[in-house]
Amino acid sequence: xxxxxxxxxxxxxxxxxxxxxxxxxxxxxxxxxxxxxxxxxxxxxxxxxxxxxxxxxxxxxxxxxxxxxxxxxxxxxxxxxxxxxxxxxxxxxxxxxxxxxxxxxxxxxxxxxxxxxxxxxxxxxxxxxxxxxxxxxxxxxxxxxxxxxxxxxxxxxxxxxxxxxxxxxxx
Amino acid sequence: xxxxxxxxxxxxxxxxxxxxxxxxxxxxxxxxxxxxxxxxxxxxxxxxxxxxxxxxxxxxxxxxxxxxxxxxxxxxxxxxxxxxxxxxxxxxxxxxxxxxxxxxxxxxxxxxxxxxxxxxxxxxxxxxxxxxxxxxxxxxxxxxxxxxxxxxxxxxxxxxxxxxxxxxxxxxxxxxxxxxxxxxxxxxxxxxxxxxxxx
Numbered sequence: 020x021x022x023x024x025x026x027x028x029x030x031x032x033x034x035x036x037x038x039x040x041x042x043x044x045x046x047x048x049x050x051x052x053x054x055x056x057x058x059x060x061x062x063x064x065x066x067x068x069x070x071x072x073x074x075x076x077x078x079x080x081x082x083x084x085x086x087x088x089x090x091x092x093x094x095x096x097x098x099x100x101x102x103x104x105x106x107x108x109x110x111x112x113x114x115x116x117x118x119x120x121x122x123x124x125x126x127x128x129x130x131x132x133x134x135x136x137x138x139x140x141x142x143x144x145x146x147x148x149x150x151x152x153x154x155x156x157x158x159x160x161x162x163x164x165x166x167x168x169x170x171x172x173x174x175x176x177x178x179x180x181x182x183x184x185x186x187x188x189x190x
Numbered sequence: 191x192x193x194x195x196x197x198x199x200x201x202x203x204x205x206x207x208x209x210x211x212x213x214x215x216x217x218x219x220x221x222x223x224x225x226x227x228x229x230x231x232x233x234x235x236x237x238x239x240x241x242x243x244x245x246x247x248x249x250x251x252x253x254x255x256x257x258x259x260x261x262x263x264x265x266x267x268x269x270x271x272x273x274x275x276x277x278x279x280x281x282x283x284x285x286x287x288x289x290x291x292x293x294x295x296x297x298x299x300x301x302x303x304x305x306x307x308x309x310x311x312x313x314x315x316x317x318x319x320x321x322x323x324x325x326x327x328x329x330x331x332x333x334x335x336x337x338x339x340x341x342x343x344x345x346x347x348x349x350x351x352x353x354x355x356x357x358x359x360x361x362x363x364x365x366x367x368x369x370x371x372x373x374x375x376x377x378x379x380x381x382x383x384x385x386x387x388x389x
Binding site for chain 1: 247
């Protein structure tokens with residue numbers, strides 16, 4: 020029986036176009052399985068990419084870049100959101116540092132909505148962000164590409180952490 | 191407080207670090223916060239996010255390549271995000287100096303021992319820092335801070351193996367004010383530099 024996917028990948032060029040519209044100056048990353056094509060496209064672009072060893076470091080480097088006048092983007096997978104909860108808490112609620120984050124839902128069964136996935140890292144990601152008071156937008160396919168730019172821009176406009184979750188691997 | 195022959199008191203180390211500032215934007219955390227005194231406009235005190243000073247300092251150093259940037263961290267704190275040394279080495283900001291105050295203990299939480307390491311200078315080198323030194327006296331620390339070799343540089347300051355007495359309210363820091371002040375100062379400087387450069 021054919022399974023109709025709930026989520027389909029969007030083209031890396033759509034992600035990069037949104038990143039450029041937000042005037043991102045640096046991308047700070049621990050690689051994301053879902054965003055391989057985005058990372059390849061970034062490598063071909065003029066945007067500086069900074070590699071970190073942990074997602075908590077990603078958030079810290081982004082904070083330092085913002086304090087020195089830049090507009091960085093964190094590119095991680097959602098497991099890194101779980102790993103960097105303390106940093107997300109502190110930068111969001113104590114330091115009021117804007118953090119735009121692009122994260123893929125690693126391990127997502129695309130035939131089901133995230134909250135019906137077996138894997139806890141998928142099922143609990145949105146509830147995790149909710150519990151931290153962090154806004155997120157779920158991009159489930161090309162029809163949702165319009166959510167990316169405002170989702171990332173909100174971080175700088177409202178001085179918050181704003182996560183754009185990519186529900187399927189980018190193409 | 192004066193140090194033994196092979197170590198420096200943390201208060202004394204902080205006094206030297208303040209005196210020998212050489213215009214560096216400074217990211218400081220843990221015990222250094224307690225002994226730093228009133229921060230200057232381009233100094234940032236990190237409280238409540240142990241282990242993050244190195245990453246924040248790296249971001250600032252990349253963002254402001256024309257300014258010297260100094261991180262002042264505790265050894266227990268740096269151990270929490272030790273991989274940041276590799277990230278710093280990978281980005282290789284020549285304007286960055288990483289100072290670790292090593293007293294072998296988690297001072298803020300009560301003086302419990304850290305799980306090492308034996309050789310911080312060796313760790314800096316192994317991570318890829320082109321320059322790293324150990325300082326066991328005020329004179330050595332002053333000399334290291336006056337060095338102008340390109341970084342990233344590591345400075346391991348061997349501090350007294352006893353828990354410092356913290357003044358009351360030593361860690362009463364408002365994180366949002368710290369971040370906003372540094373951002374405001376550094377972006378004002380950027381604007382000024384841009385304006386001067388465009389004339």
